[in-house]
Amino acid sequence: MNYPWIDKANKIFSVVLIGQFLITLVVAFFTQTWLEGFLIGLFILGLPLFLINTAPFAKVTRHAVAIAVQLFAALHIQQTMGLTELHFEIFVMLAFLSCYRDWQVILTSVLFVAVHHVVFYIVQMQSAGLYIFEDGHLHFYVLVIHALFAVTEGAVLMYVAKHSHRESVIGHNLSSSVNEILSKDGSFNLSAFSDEQHDENDFNKLMASFTRFIKQTKQVSINVLERSEMVSTLSDEVENAIDENVSQINLIATATEQMTVANGNVANQAGEANESASDAFTRTDKTKQIIDNSTSNIENLKGDLSATSQTIGELASKCNQIEEVMNAIKSISDQTNLLALNAAIESARAGEHGRGFAVVADEVRQLAMKTRQNAEQISEITAALTNEASSSVEQMDKCLVRAEDTVVQAKEASEMMMGVVENIESMVNNMASVAAAASEQATVSVSISESTQTLSQNSENLKVNSNESSLRFQEMKNDIENLNSELARFEL
Incomplete structure (x- = not known):
């Protein structure tokens, strides 16, 4: 893993190794160990510097550096023939190696120091020209103390390196994660912290949880935006419905007011109609009484006409009798005239003696002729009277028929008038009920009108509240869109 502190440690140890090489040359100046100091020091210096430049993050590089710094310490001890003070360089280098924050590098260095001390102690004990301690300090307990x-x-x-490494890794991962999150201007890249990709550490778990939270938040935001759009649409529909309701309520209020006025008029007119119906009932009842009286009078007239018809019939019969008498008179007159003529003839035969009788006979004949003439006139008058009587009888019969029809019609009219009276009486009762109902309806209409006005006012208030809600929903929608814009900066 290319941790940044490894690169920093490599740079530090590049300087340390060069410094140790220079110290080797300084020690060589005082101890006259130029050859071993320069050659061995150059060999020790070359390999780690090469690895630092070619494979700076390789594990072998770190272990090579750990061995190299201890080799320089061993070289310095050798140059000073086991000078005790130079053993402190071993401990200093061990401390420097903690810069790698790798406990294995420190372990390598400790093992190398242990091997170096044991081997050189044994060799120095055999006086082979290698030194680990100064003369007079070559004791086993000194070796044990150093060890x-x-x-x-x-x-x-x-121990410190191990914990430092773990904390540094966490810090590095945190820094890398933050850099990765902020790698794009204007957005936050969280794609590396999905449940499938994160490492099992607290920060990545946190970031994975945060990623899930952002995902859920984005989904909730999208859902809320969709719901807000639906609510906005519904709010618009409700507002339109409220507008329509307000319009309809206003129409209802107007119609109710008109109906109230109409009901008042109906109540008044129903009252007037009730009075008119009562008056019509009274008049109709009087008319029925008049018709009943007329029927009675017509029946009486019928009786009178019937009696008159009988009288005229009797008169016609009398006229016929007179005609018979007159016929008898004319027959007698004719016979008298004939007798007078015979008397005149006989008087003429008598001559002078029959002249007076002739005068009487002539007077009788003239009287008979006048009687016949008068009888004929009376017959004519009697015939005319008989004809007129017959015509009167016929007219009387027609009058009787018409009187009977009139009586029947009058009875029917009376019965119909009775029905009219009953209907008018029922109508009077109904009109009274209608008037009462119309009056009650007028009162109810006034109450409905007042309720409609209240409902209209409530609808207006509801419309205002609906507009306010719509405005607040629009503001919420804008806030959600802004939230979505901000959440869109998180790339999941």
């Missing part, structure tokens, strides 16, 4: 200090420091440094 205990080295192991103790190494153990502490390894």
Whole structure:
């Protein structure tokens, strides 16, 4: 893993190794160990510097550096023939190696120091020209003391390095994650922290949870936006419906007011109609009484006409009798005239003696002729009277028929008038009920009108509240859109 502190440690140890090489040359100046100091020092310096430049993050590079710094410490001890003070360089280098924050590097360095001390102690004990301690300090307990200090420091440094490495890795991951999140201007890249990709550490777990939260938040925001759009649409529809309701309520209010006026008029007219119906009932009842009286009078007239018809019939019969008498008179007159003529003839035969009788006979004949003439006149008058009587009888019969028809019609009219009276009486009762109902309806209409006015006012208030709600929904929608714009900056 290319951790940044490894690169920094490589740079530090590049300087440290060069510094140790220079110290080697300085020590060589005082100890006259130029050859071993320069050659061995150059060899020790070359390999780690090469690895630092070619494979800076390789594990072998770190271990090579750990061995190289301890080799320089061993070279310095060798140049000074085991000078005790230079053993401090071993501990200093162990401390420097903690810059790598790798406990294995420190372990490598401690193992190398242990091997170096043991081997050089054994070799120095055999006086082979290699030095680990100064003369007079070459004792086993001194070796043990050095070993205990080295192991103790190494153990502490390894513990610190291990925890430092873990904390540094966490810090590095945090820094890398933040850099990755902020890698794009204007957006936050969270795609590396999905449930499938995150490592098992607290920060990545946190970021994964945060990613899930952002996903859920974006989905909730989208859902809320969709719901807000639906609510906005419904709010518009409700507002339109409220407008329509207000319009309809206003129409209802107007119609109710008109109906109230109409009901009042109906109540008044129903009252007037009731009075008119009552008056019509009275008049119709009087008319029925008049018709009943007329029927009675017509029946009486019928009786009178019937009696008159009988009288005229009797008169015609009398006229016929007179005609018979007159016929008898004319017959007698004719016979008298004939007798007078015979008397005149006889008087003429008598001569002078029959002249007076002739005069009487002539007078009788003239009287008979006048009687016949008068009888004929009376016959004519009697015939005319008989004809007129017959005509009167016929007229009387017709009058009787008409009187009977009139009586029947009058009875029918009376019965119909009775029905009219009953209907008018029922109508009077109904009109009274209608008048009462119309009056009650007028009162109810006034109440409905007042309720409609209240409903209209409530509808206006509801419209205002609906407009306010619509405005607030629009503001919420704008806020949600802004939230979506901000959430869109998080790339999941």
